[in-house]
Every structure is written in C-alpha cells, then in structure tokens.
Amino acid sequence: AGAPRRGLRRLSSGGGGGGGAKGSAPQTHQTIKGRTRFYVRTGVMPAKDEAAAAVPAAAASGGGWQVTLDGRPLPTPARAPLVLPSEPLAWAIAAEWDNQSTPVGIEPSFMPLMSLASTALDQIAVDAEPTINALLPFLKTDTACFLAPPEERILRARQEEVFAPLLAWVRERYGADLAVSEDIIAKPDHPADAVAALEAAMRGMDCFELAALQCATFNCKSMVMGLAVVEHELTPEEAQRACRLEEDFNVEQWGLVEGGHDVDMAASLASLSSATTFLRLRDLGREMQ
Template sequence: MREAPPPSKESDPSLVSKAADPIAMARRDLKKALPRRFFKEAIAQERDGKFVLLLDGRAAKTPGGHPLALPTMAAALAVAAEWSAAGEIIDPAEMPLTRIVNSAIDGVAHRLDATAAEIAKYAGSDLICYRAAEPEALAIAQAAAWDPVLAFARNKLSAPFICTQGMVFVKQSEAAITAVRHAIGRIAESGAGAPFALAALHVMTTLTGSALLALAVAYGELEPAEAWQAAHVDEDFEIRTWGEDTEAMRRRASRWCEMNAAAILWQDVQSGV
C-alpha cells in the first residue's frame, strides 16, 4: 500500500506542538510497563452531562490526567466493554478504542484546527489518485475500488479530484482541496464530540493513506471493512502474485483492529445515544 507523503512528527519536531497525532500518542502508551488488572467492574455512567468510565465506582482518567469522559453513552459503553474484556494484565495493545479516546482527550481536544489541517494534507496526494498503468489486472482492481470514492468526493463533497499513473505527483485543484478542508472543518466544529470524531478520522486517514477513504466511511458511503480492502488493493494484488507474508499479515491485522476501533468511535460519537 502506498503511503501518503505528509511529514511525520518524528522527522519534523516543529509539528508536534501544532497538531495532535492520535496514532503516535496511542503507540507512546504501548511502551509503558503493563499493570495488572486492578478492578472487578467497568461500567459507563452519566455524570454532569458527560459519560464517564467507572472502574469499581471510581472515575477513570487518561494518561494525561484528564477524566475519561465521552460525549455519548454509546461511546462510553464501547470503552467500558473494552475494559471489561481485559485480562489479568492491562495491555494497551489490546485496547485500541481506549487508546484513541485517550489521544482525543489529551491531545486532539487542544489542537482541533491543527489536527483537521493534518488530515486535509492527505487529500493533496491521496492514495486513490495514483494508479498503476500495468499490469492491467491491477489497474482494473484499483478502478473498481477507488472510482466510486472519487465519485462520492465529487458528488457529495463537491471535490473533483484527478488521477495520474505512477508515482509522479499531481497537483489537485484548489476547489477540491478547499472542499475537503470544509468537510473536515465542519467535523472540527461539531461541538463536544469534535475531538473524538477528529481523532477517529485521523486514525482512519493515516492507516489507509487516504483522507477520501476515511471521509467515505464517515459519510456512510463505505463500510470500514470496504475502505480497508480498498486501501490494500495493491498489497492484495501482490499477495495473489507472490504469496502471503505471515509477518506482514500479522501487522495488517493489528492495524485493522485500530481502524475498526476508530470507525466504532466515529459511529458512536455521531449516534448521540
């Protein structure tokens, strides 16, 4: 799968203070010593208009010390279920939804505009705009998976994107980029759920290499699994040609868990339940 070219936070420290990277923040937590399970019951409860995670009756907090509070009961119940399913060791690697929520509260909430801009950068060199000239079977597979997403962007977002063959950069029109920025900007201005929605959208964008695939999921045009498959058209073609790499598939499965968690968070935050 082709990675989009926006600069990483590791390579450009100046970006760290400007934009929150939910994936980087989540992976940071994986490096900490793993604690034993210290609670028997994890539940969600409404408190002061928010929905908090309670562990044996005590309000949970994020790694940054903020209350682990969500804007909808649906999202809080999903997080509580993840904690309830934890084993004897609390392993963040097995809790992707909690990791994304933590990054939303500790990071994205304080950098909404910068995070929205970071997502929008991907549209400037979006995965689905770069096509193979050959082999023909791959070009056909790309068109089948990606052309409907371009049609969604054109018809629903008023964002007309153009494609190119190979890896030569193609500059998209200002109209297309502006339309995507407006779509993401509306999410950034959506109230109490904005940090969580943006964090979810950011994770889906970076994992797929495509802001357009992420927005297609957000708008209900694609199911998360469909977007994930579309993001891996090239990789799946190589697997059919050369065979499967066990370690690569293990990493892909791990990333899918993160993608699916982001999609669940998006849906639950939008539900208003």
C-alpha cells in the same frame, strides 16, 4: 478503597505521547502497561456538570458520560475528564477496561476505543490544527488518486473499479473534484478549491470525528478512504480491500509472506474497525435520546 485511588492517580499522570508533525499521537495509558489490574469493578455514570462543561463535543450530545473504576471517574492520560458523547460508547470503553486480565498485565493496545477517546480529548479538543495539518498532505499521495499505467491492464481495471466511485462520492459529498495521477512519481495536481473544501469539512468535525478520521486515514494512506470510513460509505473490510488493492494484487503474483502480510492485514482491519465502531456507538447514543 486505598489501592484503587493510588492506581487512578498514577493512571492520570500522563503517558501515550503527544502531538507533533505527524498529527495527534494515539493516546493510551502507557504508564500502566504491564501493571497488575488494580481495580475490581468498571461502570458508567452520567458526567458531572463541571466535567461535561469541559468537553463541549460531549456536552452537545446531551451532557456526556464517564467510565468509572471502582466508582471513581476515569481520567484521560493528561488528567482531563474522560467525558464521552454517548452512554453506549462509555459502556464499550468500560468493557475494554473490564477485559484487562491478561497474563502480562494491563495492555493498552487492547483498548482501541479508549485510545481514540483520549486522543480526541487530550489533543484534538485542545488544538485541532496539528491533526488537520497532518491529514491534508495525504491528498498529495492519496492511494485513491493513483492509477497504474494503462499497460498494467488488470491492476488498472481493478483500481478504476474501486477508486472511481470513491472519487465520485467525494466530489458529490464535499464538492471536491480531485485529480488523478498515472505516475507514481508525479503527485496529482488537485485544484485549490477541492483541497479547501476538504479542509473545511475537517474543520466542521468535532474532536471525536477527527480522531476517527485520523485513524482511518493513517491506516489507508488515503484521506478519501478515511472520509468514506467515518461517513460509513465504506465498511472497514471494504476500506482495507481498497487501500491494499495493489499490495493484494502483488500477493496474487508472488505469494503471501506469513507473519508479514497477514499480520499487517489483521492489525489494519482492527484499527479501521475501531474507528467505525467508535462513531457508530457515538451515533447510537444520539438515536437513543
């Protein structure tokens, strides 16, 4: 029993980086990267009252759940209670820890759901402003708001086919009528009320939703696509195809760089899938109540 306690104390001593101009940095237990697994069993338990009270977004879902390592509640990298909004999400994160038996030791990058939860609780729940302020500028360079010039007929047609429905959805869902640019240099001049509407939508999200939105937006270089992912309007595969539309078109013309394009695609899809899974498991818990 002594070894797991020492491991958990070191586990909760920080790591993973902090917030900043680029928003909320993904939080993982980087202090244990490469360490030999120091626990035997993983599990889940209902959150203790004092722990649940510290996380309103989880408490609002019915009291919250905690992951355990050898029976002890797992903390976040910042030593906060890791209280999750649903039992299915807690079990999924417990499974990430249970699968940590790689030859090189514990690998935090293999725990994307844990990373999202820790980012939500350690950073966004404490102060959502850095995340919101980092996401809003994506509208100025949003992938969905740029079209190739008319003379590039094939690419332009593909973009219109994919981007127009997304912009129509944002307009209908949020009342945000975003502008479109045909010049890669000229940023789209979005109406102020459209930007305000999307900012208000973000402020209405809890810390878990914002963490998933940040993940999807950063990957797609598009808040429009990020919102579509967290609202389940796009699947991860659809979002990846949408955000890589021009790059995939260029690959058709010039070929795939093995070890480059393919690796980027796999990493991007894994990240988008984690954001979708994170929220699906959160919602599944609500449906089970």
